Amino acid sequence: MLKGLGGLGGLGDMAKMMKAAQEVQGKMAQLQEDLQTMTVTGESGAGLVKAVCTCKGELKSLDIDPSIFNADDKEVVEDLILAAIKDAQAKATEKAQAEMGKLTEGMGLPKDMKLPF
Known part of the structure; x- marks a missing residue:
């Protein structure tokens, strides 16, 4: 009479949800690792100063x-360096959010959903 787990009052659905949650957890862990090695380049002064950082901001x-x-241009150089670093960090944040958005959207969740990061 019991077909699969469907006859157990929705436990089959619960099992599917648990499996999906485990898959999401695995994908999130992999994405966190990937973000440590993905890099972006920020620049300032029309490319005179370039900063490379990971998508984790390192x-x-x-x-x-x-x-x-x-x-005579010491302050200008300092400003260019700072601007390049800030640009790289902003791009890293943007890239990390885009990658997270791809993951959540693929699971049918809102693209802008905030997940532990």
Whole structure:
């Protein structure tokens, strides 16, 4: 009389939900690992200063064009470096949110849903 788990008052649906939750947890863990290695590049001064950081916001490298080194322009150089780092961090946040959006949208959840991150 009992067909599968359907005759157990919805326990079959609960089992499906639990399995789906475990899959989501696995995908979230994988995405967290991926975000540690995905990189973005921020720049300032029309590319004279470039900053590379992971999608977790960790600064990985700076590339500074030697043409900007002039003792009189110390503050300008500092501002360009700071701007490049901030640009890279903003891009990292944007990329991480986009990747998270792909994951949640693929599960039928709202794209802008906030998940533990």
